[in-house]
Amino acid sequence: MKLKIFWFREDLRLEDNRGLFEFTNSLNPNERFLFLYIKNENSFNFFGAKRIRFLYESLDELKKSLNNLGFDLFITKGKSTEVIKKISEEFEEVINYANEQPEIYSRNREEKVKKISNVQLNLYTDSTIFGFNEVLKDDGKPYTVYTPFSKKFFVLLNNDRYKNFKADLSKLHTEKEFKPKKILVFDISGGLNEIDDIGVIKGGRSEGIKLLKKFYDGGISSYKKFRDFPATKGTSYLSPFLHFGIIGIRECFRTAYSKLNKSQESESQEILTWIKELIWREFYYNISYHFSYTDKFSFKKEYDKLNWRYDEDSFRKWCDGKTGYPIVDAGMRQLKKEGWMHNRVRMIVAMFLTKDLFIDWRWGEKYFAEHLIDMDFSSNNGGWQWSASTGCDAQPYFRIFNPVLQSKKFDTEGDYIKKYVPELQYLPSKFIHTPWEMTSEEQEMYKMRINIDYPEPIVNHQDVKNLILSEFKKISAN
Numbered sequence: 001m002k003l004k005i006f007w008f009r010e011d012l013r014l015e016d017n018r019g020l021f022e023f024t025n026s027l028n029p030n031e032r033f034l035f036l037y038i039k040n041e042n043s044f045n046f047f048g049a050k051r052i053r054f055l056y057e058s059l060d061e062l063k064k065s066l067n068n069l070g071f072d073l074f075i076t077k078g079k080s081t082e083v084i085k086k087i088s089e090e091f092e093e094v095i096n097y098a099n100e101q102p103e104i105y106s107r108n109r110e111e112k113v114k115k116i117s118n119v120q121l122n123l124y125t126d127s128t129i130f131g132f133n134e135v136l137k138d139d140g141k142p143y144t145v146y147t148p149f150s151k152k153f154f155v156l157l158n159n160d161r162y163k164n165f166k167a168d169l170s171k172l173h174t175e176k177e178f179k180p181k182k183i184l185v186f187d188i189s190g191g192l193n194e195i196d197d198i199g200v201i202k203g204g205r206s207e208g209i210k211l212l213k214k215f216y217d218g219g220i221s222s223y224k225k226f227r228d229f230p231a232t233k234g235t236s237y238l239s240p241f242l243h244f245g246i247i248g249i250r251e252c253f254r255t256a257y258s259k260l261n262k263s264q265e266s267e268s269q270e271i272l273t274w275i276k277e278l279i280w281r282e283f284y285y286n287i288s289y290h291f292s293y294t295d296k297f298s299f300k301k302e303y304d305k306l307n308w309r310y311d312e313d314s315f316r317k318w319c320d321g322k323t324g325y326p327i328v329d330a331g332m333r334q335l336k337k338e339g340w341m342h343n344r345v346r347m348i349v350a351m352f353l354t355k356d357l358f359i360d361w362r363w364g365e366k367y368f369a370e371h372l373i374d375m376d377f378s379s380n381n382g383g384w385q386w387s388a389s390t391g392c393d394a395q396p397y398f399r400i401f402n403p404v405l406q407s408k409k410f411d412t413e414g415d416y417i418k419k420y421v422p423e424l425q426y427l428p429s430k431f432i433h434t435p436w437e438m439t440s441e442e443q444e445m446y447k448m449r450i451n452i453d454y455p456e457p458i459v460n461h462q463d464v465k466n467l468i469l470s471e472f473k474k475i476s477a478n
């Protein structure tokens, strides 16, 4: 007997899901089928509680949506290969339908599944607009710089690329659904009850749709203007939904282009800027796919010779938001509290860790991975290597963000800082970015004593800048 499986991974939606569309189209009325999700133990080792909660909320809603149609989502935990092998033992042939993922660990997993003798794996492009071998240079090689990648992307783009793949589940017969008996079910409601650590973004497709709609009605039209200011809600907050495929990338493109087609010239630049951010995501997915060594090494391999500091004490202060630089501390505290951080601030804190503290980007990448709800291997790795200047198309090493100037420019009144660093709430904007410049009288007046209520800066930016530059220059000279 034959079984067809739809293997949900980072595509947790029934709507406009390419793999699911192909799966339902392929099924004939007599075939057995199964909707499967495997909570892979390995990937969960470094997931933070807020992210797991977000995932469980999303799985719970997906399961309920399938239940409403008379089907089930079989959720289990373990190693994907072992689970699929166990299921396959009950059938002569198993055909798995799933969507492509770029990361090396997912692809290794897929290779193992393909090796099971009676199992076939069919993969489809869904997490990106183009397949990983489609946006290539004229010589067939992958791009390593964003701008030419995005130019080629736009040349290849037409609206067929973001058409809606509507899977017709009504043609499936509930009695043909396979219910595995030899594998333990993972109880998602029980899992949810165990985690009370709630992040700032709630999971589930209905939440994602609400955010997308809200963004379409408002934020997208002023995205370019406000996206860099962490005290404003100038971005879409869709990244965890995009990562888990709760909202699909084609839905985002349809949303953006539908708005663009109705917009005035002045508004269109705002919308195009958002589309270009979506393309940054696609670019980093391509980098992960074609340069899989970046999961452990610097994209520019020579920078793995940098003499990074592995200073636990400074690293801990950075993690805890106690560096004495208010904008850095606000960002790190936001991350711990909400499982989230604004993109501008992600760049500032990442640059601070790698340049001011000269600590290996891999420490920061791991810490983000443990705390971000939207942790996405490719975008996180890309963002970290960009900030550390070790990545493809990275910030050149000599362009080091000055955390004070960044703070003054993007959080001028200190509203964002005050929200996350309450010790500084009475400071006027004159001192909010540099509290160490206050006299002791001013410190008394604004109820904040340096080194008692709030630390002095862990390093002097100007002093360390030259040291770091000389370390980078040593590598570049070789």
Ligand SMILES: Cc1cc2nc3c(=O)[nH]c(=O)nc-3n(C[C@H](O)[C@H](O)[C@H](O)COP(=O)(O)OP(=O)(O)OC[C@H]3O[C@@H](n4cnc5c(N)ncnc54)[C@H](O)[C@@H]3O)c2cc1C
Pocket: 227, 235, 236, 237, 238, 239, 240, 242, 243, 277, 278, 280, 281, 282, 284, 341, 342, 343, 344, 346, 347, 350, 368, 372, 374, 375, 376, 377, 379, 380, 381, 382, 383, 384, 387
């Ligand atoms: C050090 C560092 C680490 C990061 N780690 C992650 C991560 O783990 N997961 C993640 O999704 N993003 C990461 N980013 C990128 C970016 O910060 C987030 O995607 C963004 O803040 C999410 O907010 P939003 O959904 O409101 O984005 P919007 O500004 O509304 O953008 C829309 C979508 O485009 C994509 N996007 C936007 N900017 C980027 C970017 N620079 N790189 C890649 N994709 C982008 C995201 O999917 C985002 O949801 C990181 C950036 C840096 C500098």
